[in-house]
Amino acid sequence: MARRDSARRDWDESDVRVRPNKSGSRPRTKDRPAHRDAVTGRIVTVDRGRYTAVLDEDTDRERLVVAVRAKELHRRPVVAGDLVGLVGDVSGAPDSLARLVRIEERATVLRRSADDTDPVERVVVANADQLVIVVAAANPEPRTGFIDRSLVAAYDAGIEPLLCITKTDLRDPAELISHYTALELPVLLSGPARDAAADDDGATLPLDRTLVEALRARLDGHVSVLLGHSGVGKSTLVNALTGADRATGGVNAVTGRGRHTSSSALALRIEDASPGSWIIDTPGIRSFGLAHVDPDRIVESFDELAEAIAECPKGCRHTEASPGCALDDWVAQGRAGDAGTSRLASLRRLLGAGERPGESREDKELGIQ
Template sequence: MSSRRSPSSYDESDVRVRPGRGSRPRSKIRPAHRNALSGMVIAVDRGRYTCVTDGDAHIVVAMSARELGRGAVVVGDRVSLVGDVSGQEGSLARIVRVHPRASVLRRTADDDDPVERVVVANADRMVIVTAVTDPEPRPRLIDRCLVAAYDAEMTPLLCITKADLGDPAPLIDAYEPLNTPMIVTELGNVGAANPGLPDPLRRLRETLHGQSSVLVGHSGVGKSTLVNALVPGSDRATGTVNLVTGRGRHTSTSAVALRLPEGGWVIDTPGIRSFGLAHVDPDTLIHAFGDLASETDECPRGCTHGYGAPECALDVAVAAGRLVPERVESFRRLLASRERQAGD
């Protein structure tokens, strides 16, 4: 006799349903990764993160854990690594944790752009690089970088390059009242061989010693050339200035951190054409213009210091010759762009 059952004898209890992948409860407990290796991200390239480990300082290439999200890891981040952390060719580790950041340098594409872009993390100092000429200096961009540095609680340093091609005095005079440290270099000196660095470059290296410093500026001002002089063997690509537009060509395509010979890190960044400050509170802008802030004590209560502000002490200081009109104009243009964004 056959042991097979007739189809009519089956009921619901005989049906076995395989649970779907999404039906299984997921644990909220994540691995602690207590044995994870600590390191610092020194380069980012298409979803791969080059890290230098603490202690023996070997190089590890890693990917980011999915739970961290896209764009969560940037150059300068302190991270925890698991997986294959041998650093051997073809190995791939995984970043499972980003440590709390001491500082974050942000920028937006424009002042009305709500999307923030983190440039670097954990930098102590911002080196604002500008050329005397070829390309021409852009004081408004310098002012924006200063605002971003103060907002990120980073110490600014103005590095003026190509002083052998023009007179740096106007730039020095414009920013000396802010008490911002300045170093002036010449194109010929920057190309000098190490370790016999010229005095300005030696002073720059001494200033950056033991710190993490990020170099910012528009293309063609000499950031990569400075890095090559400060870090022997770095071989950062350098470019020239377009003779038609007067603008530099992008040679660095992504940020990269390089170790200084005497200790510390210098981070080279791609050239920028704009530095949006949508993330900065308009009420704090005046603090980045130290020479202007000192004149506002005589302003009436509630003075905005902007265009058309009645009895603003900035206008009095300009009329008396204590302030350069271009500095006040730069501040007010920046303030106006931020106030428009705040009112939208």
């Protein structure tokens, strides 16, 4: 017994065996590196987990850099137009690969949902300040529903909308334009085609140089996103404005639909324009759901009606069927000005774009009259 007590008194901490940590001896921390040395670039396209960014744009050091995302970004979407922080090999040399470690604060975000009942938001582009909605006067037929949906998304994102109507030689667009006179929506029209562009099948597409130059003036100094269905001439306009070679396609004579020729969003610099002038061409989007848009956000974009929200009951949808909606009395009392009635009708047309009962999937893809 005395021997055991003596042995215990001779022990110290060095006699304790510690099982090694399988995950390593380095202590874990939630602190992430600040990456203060990261350089800022603009994402021009995303393709299968590779992010292409332009660095030092509008300087003699401008270059394209390909990057992969860092693990700490998790699943945050990175889209065309994003300003991002890059580290590692940012030389832009062949086969080089940088690391994307940060998404800078976005000025605007254009979002959509896959369907009006789908709560998941999908980011389309970032940091655009203009949305150009391209439709054809005919072939394919213009649908006011799609235009309405695009306008709702633009107002929600704080992006200025612009309507561009092509193929006016096939049909007078006056009736289509009449739907939007109360919105003070800028409209650009094509005239007679004075040139032609060959598509990838060898056919010719009309190209109105006057419209191209009018668009160039509107887009100068802005980051603009072009949205439109296949077959309306969107890619033809992009090619003429940027000197790019985006594939163009015609319209199926049976279905009346265009053939999708773009597969990914791509930011392109506008030729003969001021620094910072970009077009973000989007692939043919077959659905533009509005589940993510709060009705109050739409009303707030109408300055003469916005204050009426305070007098509406909680949860008011601001439609004609909404009980107790204050917008009707607001307009009837003349508090929205002389154009109040037409402005309210325009607002409710936008609000109703996501709530029309009985819409089929095709209606949501192409919009409805």
